Amino acid sequence: MMSKITLLVSIILLVGYSQVSNAGTPDQWSQRTIYQLLTDRFSQTVNSSTPCPDLSTYCGGTFDGIAAHLDYIQGMGFDAIWISPVIENYPGGYHGYWQTNFYAINDNFGSSSDLLNLIKACHTRGIWVMLDVVANHIGPVNYDYSTIVPFNNTEHYHNCTGCPSQCTIEDFDDYAQVEHCRLAGLPDLDQDNQYVRQTLLDWIQDIVEQYSFDGIRIDTVPEVKMDFWQEYNQYAGVYAVGEVYNGNNSYVGEYTEVMDGVLSYPMFFTLRNVFAQQQSMYQIQSTFQQYQQYMKNLTLMGTFIDNHDQVRFLNEQPDILLYKNAITYTLMAQGIPIIYYGTEQGFDGSSDPNNREPLWTTQFNQNAELYQYIKLINQFRASNPQYQTYDQVQRYADNSFYAFSRGQVFVALTNGGSNQAQIMRNITYHPYTDGTTLCNLFYPTEDCIKVTDNSFEVYLDYGESKIYYPIN
Numbered sequence: 001m002m003s004k005i006t007l008l009v010s011i012i013l014l015v016g017y018s019q020v021s022n023a024g025t026p027d028q029w030s031q032r033t034i035y036q037l038l039t040d041r042f043s044q045t046v047n048s049s050t051p052c053p054d055l056s057t058y059c060g061g062t063f064d065g066i067a068a069h070l071d072y073i074q075g076m077g078f079d080a081i082w083i084s085p086v087i088e089n090y091p092g093g094y095h096g097y098w099q100t101n102f103y104a105i106n107d108n109f110g111s112s113s114d115l116l117n118l119i120k121a122c123h124t125r126g127i128w129v130m131l132d133v134v135a136n137h138i139g140p141v142n143y144d145y146s147t148i149v150p151f152n153n154t155e156h157y158h159n160c161t162g163c164p165s166q167c168t169i170e171d172f173d174d175y176a177q178v179e180h181c182r183l184a185g186l187p188d189l190d191q192d193n194q195y196v197r198q199t200l201l202d203w204i205q206d207i208v209e210q211y212s213f214d215g216i217r218i219d220t221v222p223e224v225k226m227d228f229w230q231e232y233n234q235y236a237g238v239y240a241v242g243e244v245y246n247g248n249n250s251y252v253g254e255y256t257e258v259m260d261g262v263l264s265y266p267m268f269f270t271l272r273n274v275f276a277q278q279q280s281m282y283q284i285q286s287t288f289q290q291y292q293q294y295m296k297n298l299t300l301m302g303t304f305i306d307n308h309d310q311v312r313f314l315n316e317q318p319d320i321l322l323y324k325n326a327i328t329y330t331l332m333a334q335g336i337p338i339i340y341y342g343t344e345q346g347f348d349g350s351s352d353p354n355n356r357e358p359l360w361t362t363q364f365n366q367n368a369e370l371y372q373y374i375k376l377i378n379q380f381r382a383s384n385p386q387y388q389t390y391d392q393v394q395r396y397a398d399n400s401f402y403a404f405s406r407g408q409v410f411v412a413l414t415n416g417g418s419n420q421a422q423i424m425r426n427i428t429y430h431p432y433t434d435g436t437t438l439c440n441l442f443y444p445t446e447d448c449i450k451v452t453d454n455s456f457e458v459y460l461d462y463g464e465s466k467i468y469y470p471i472n
Contacts, residue, residue, distance in 0.1 A: 024128060024214055024215070024238070024239060025239070026239045026260045026261070026297075026300050027299075028239075029080075029128075029214075029215055029239040029260075029300070029336060030299040030300055030336055030388065031385060031388050032079050032080040032128060032336060033077065033078050033079060033080065033331070033336075033337050033339070033378055033381060034078065034080045034081065034082050034130065034302070034336060034337065034338040034339070035073050035076070035078040035080070035081050035082070035338075035339055035341065036081075036082040036304075036307060036308070036338050036339065036340045036341060037066070037081060037082070037083060037084075037341040037359075038061070038084050038094075038095065038308060038341065038356055039061050039062070039063065039066065039083050039084040039086075039096070039109050040058055040059055040060070040061040040084065040094040040095070040108070040109070041059060041061050041094075041341070041356050041357065041358050041359060042061050042065060042066050042069070042341060042359050042360075043061055043062070043065030043066060043068060043069050043359065043360050043364075044060045044061060044062060044065050044360060045062045045064040045065050045068075045110075047068075047360070048060075048360055049360060049361055049363055050360075050361075051358065051361055052357075052358045055353040055354060055356055055357070056092070056353050057092045057094055058092070058094040058108050059094065059358050061109070061358070061360075062108075062109050062110045062114070063109050063110040063114040063115050063117070063118040064110055064114055064117075064118070065360075066081070066083070066118055067117060067118045067121045067122075069364055070121060070122065070125060070127065072364045072366065073127070074125055074127065075366055075375065076344060076366075076371060076374050076375045076378060077374065077375050077377075077378025077379050077381070077382060078127070078339070078378065079126060079127055079128065079382075080127060080128040080129070080130060080214070080215070081122065081127060081128075081129055081130065082130040082132060082217055082338065083129065083130070083131060083132065084096040084109075084132055085097060085099065085106075085131070085132045085133060085134055085219075086105055086106055086109065086115060086131065087099050087101060087102055087103075087104060087105065087106060088100050088101035088104040088105065088106050088107075089106055089108075089139060090138075090139025090140060090141065093106075093139060094108070095308070095356070096132060096134075097134055097137075097219060098138070098139030098140060098186075099134055099138050099139060100138065100139050100141070100147060100148055100149070101148070101149040102149060102150060102151075102199075102203055103149055103150070104149070115211060116211060119211055119212055119213070123212070128214035128215060129212075129213055129214055129215075130213070130214065130215040130216060130217055130241075131207070131208070131211075131213045131215075131216050131217070132216075132217045132219060133204060133207075133216050133217070133218055133219065134218075134219045134220065135189065135191070135200045135204070135218070135219075135224060135228075135232060136183065136188065136189060136219065136220040136223040136224050137182070137183060137186035137187055137188055137189060137220065137223070138151065138186065138187050138189065139186070140185060140186055140187075141187060142187075143187070145157065145187065150199060151189060151196060151199075155190075155193060156189060156190060156193055156195070156196050157187050157188055157189060157190055158180045158181070158182075158188045158189075158190045167180075167181045167182045167188070168181055168182050168183075168184075168185055169181045169182065169183055169223075172222075172246075178222050178223055179222075179223060179224060179225055183220060183223055188223070191224055191225060191228045192225075197228065197231075200232070201231055201232060201235040202235070204216070204232055204235050204236045205235040205236065205237065208236050208237060208238055209237070213238065214238055214239070215238045215239040215240065215241070216236050216238060216239075216240045216241075217240075217241050217242075217243070217263075217302075218232070218240055218241070218242040218243060218259070219243050220243060220245075221242035221243055221244050221255055221259075221262070222244055222245070222246065222255070226254070226255065226257075226258045227258070229242065229255070229258045229259050230258040230259070232259075233258070233259045233260060239260050239261070239300075240259045240260050240261070241259075241260065241261040241262060241263060241300070241302045241336070242255055242259050242261070242262045242263065243262070243263050244262045244263065244265060245263075245265055245309070246265055246266075247265060247266050247269040248266070249266045249287070249290035249291065249293070249294045249295075250290075250294050252265060252266055252294070252295075253293075253294030253295050253296070256294075256295050256296035256297065256300075256301075257296055260297075260300050261297065261300030261301050261302060261336070262301060262302070263301075263302040263304065263307075263338075264301040264302055264303045264304065264335055266287055266290070266291070267284075267287050267288075267291070267301075267303060267333075267335075268303075268304055268305065268310075270283045270284055270286075270287040271284070271305055271326050271329060271330070272305075272313070272316070274402075274415050275305075275313075275317065275322045275323070275325050275326040275329075275415055276313055276316045276317035276322065276326075277316075277317070278317075278322070278415045278416075278417065279415070280399045280400075281397060281398065281399060281400060281401060281402040281413070281414075281415055282397055282398070282399065284329075284397065284402050285394060285397040285402070288392070288394065298334045298335060298391075298392070299334055299335065299336070299388075300335075300336065301334075301335040301336065302335065302336050302338050303329075303330050303333055303335035303336065303337050303338065304330060304337075304338040304339070304340065305323075305326045305327060305329075305330045305340075305343075306339075306340040306342075306343055306355075307338070307340050308340065308352070308355065308356055309352065310355065311349070311350050311351050311355060312340075312342070312347055312348050312349050312350075312355050313326060313343075314346060314347070314348035315348045315349060315350050315355075318348065319417045319418050319463070320346070320369070320370070320418075321417055321418040321462065321463035321464060322415065322417045322418075322463065323370075324370075324373060324464070324465060325413045325414060325415065325463070325464075325465045327339070327343070327370070327373065327374065327377075328377065328411065328413060328465040328467065329411070329413060329465075331374070331377045331378065331381065332377065332381075332406070332409070332411045332467060333392055333404070333411075334391060334392035334406065339374060341359055342357055342359055343370060343374070344368060344370045344371040344374050345359065345362045345365065345368050345370065345371065346368065346369070346370055376441065376442070377441070377467070380441055380467065380469075384409070384469070386407065387406055387407050387408075387409050388406075389407075390405075390406040390407035390409075391406065392404050392405075392406055393405050393406070393431075395410065395427060395429050395430055396425055396427060396429070398425075400414055400415055400416055400420075400423060401413070401414050401423060401425050401460070402414075403425070403427065403458070405430065405431055407431070408431060408432070408469065408470050409467065409468070409469050410427075410430065410438065410467070410468040410469075411465070411466070411467050411468075412425075412458045412460060412465060412466045412467075412468070413465045414460045414463060414464075414465065416460075416463045417463045418462050418463045419462075419463070420460075420462060420463045421461070421462065422459060422460065422461050422462070423459070423460050424457055424458065424459050424460075425457070425458050426455055426456075426457050427455060427456050427457070427458055428454060428455045430451070430456070432451045432456075432470065433451065434451055434452060434453065434454060435450065435451065435452075435472075436450070436451045436470050436472060437449070437450050437451075437470065437471050437472050438450075438451070438456065438468040438469065438470055438471070439468065439469060439471050440466045440467065440468055441466075441467040441468075441469065442464075442466065442467070447466070448471070449468070
């Protein structure tokens with residue numbers, strides 16, 4: 001029997017919205033650079049510069065609004081976007097995580113045909129589309145499930161006998177509690193119920209196929225048993241990256257065994273320590289060594305420095321030079337880079353919902369300093385695709401300096417910030433032969449160095465980062 005979502009979309013396809021999914025493999029996704037946006041906060045259908053009066057509810061962003069500003073995204077060098085969950089939500093669920101009807105599109109964002117048009121416009125430009133999905137919970141309906149489609153029965157949820165605080169997770173180190181109790185009070189779906197399990201698996205297969213999504217980001221992964229995610233990833237048929245919100249490398253690494261990749265939360269916390277708090281850069285060395293031990297495939301990890309659940313970097317640390325170092329690492333390190341919308345405009349919002357500002361107030365300024373900075377690095381990545389096939393090799397580490405290479409590209413970073421006048425390091429462990437000339441991506445005609453006697457000196461002025469590449 002055809003599911004409701006299949007029937008709905010099939011009707012739309014019959015009236016002329018046929019398209020073919022790019023559906024890249026995980027390895028192909030490892031060559032992409034992702035721009036994460038909140039559909040409600042990126043752009044309204046009609047251009048506006050009016051601030052949102054209440055960030056805790058809908059502000060008016062739409063699928064059509066995204067489609068109208070793909071030049072802005074592509075101009076920054078991104079070839080993939082991650083959009084919010086698209087299905088119908090509980091009132092006020094502008095973020096998409098309070099789902100109520102799995103078979104209806106959230107009409108605050110637009111119609112099914114609007115979503116199809118957005119994906120078609122992205123694919124025409126070679127931009128892949130990643131859908132954010134939730135299979136752990138529904139919206140905050142307490143214990144009345146009668147309005148939830150299709151999970152409208154008590155038996156579809158964990159009853160959590162013996163869980164504390166009316167079934168709310170309190171101990172995130174307790175696997176049984178995390179997998180069976182409620183996250184933030186949200187009703188917890190029971191994937192051991194065969195109807196729930198199979199319906200969720202069929203749903204992800206249907207929505208990916210019918211809308212031609214190229215990848216999925218999975219919310220709240222530890223809150224569901226691992227074996228379910230292996231099936232879910234297979235049914236999706238596209239690259240899946242999961243949210244495992246934890247800083248423990250071995251804990252996060254377990255989930256890389258059951259899905260293509262996970263968000264790089266341990267490195268996120270490390271990068272915030274190193275650059276926002278200016279702690280020792282040896283922490284990058286330590287975390288990366290643990291990654292090599294615990295993570296199944298480093299190239300499929302989703303690397304980030306900001307997202308919708310975290311206080312923005314610039315709220316924690318206003319020094320833009322430190323932010324640039326963090327961005328440089330995110331874009332150049334091994335893994336799939338994910339840049340959160342507003343980074344390019346220097347957004348500095350505090351905790352949710354203040355870190356979910358409307359982008360349209362910036363008038364999509366492509367001359368912004370960080371927009372141009374990200375654009376330059378992304379262009380370099382795109383013009384040197386072979387670079388992304390190389391492993392990351394640490395070349396130098398101390399408290400205030402860190403360097404690594406990938407192939408013939410050398411990246412130098414510091415946590416000194418704009419008050420640091422100059423530091424110099426002599427590099428003797430590197431991949432170059434004597435006589436090789438290396439030039440800095442940011443100042444290619446002014447900052448070039450030559451490898452002599454198997455060494456070269458790297459100077460970082462006033463907290464800058466550098467990306468060196470050979471010109472001979």
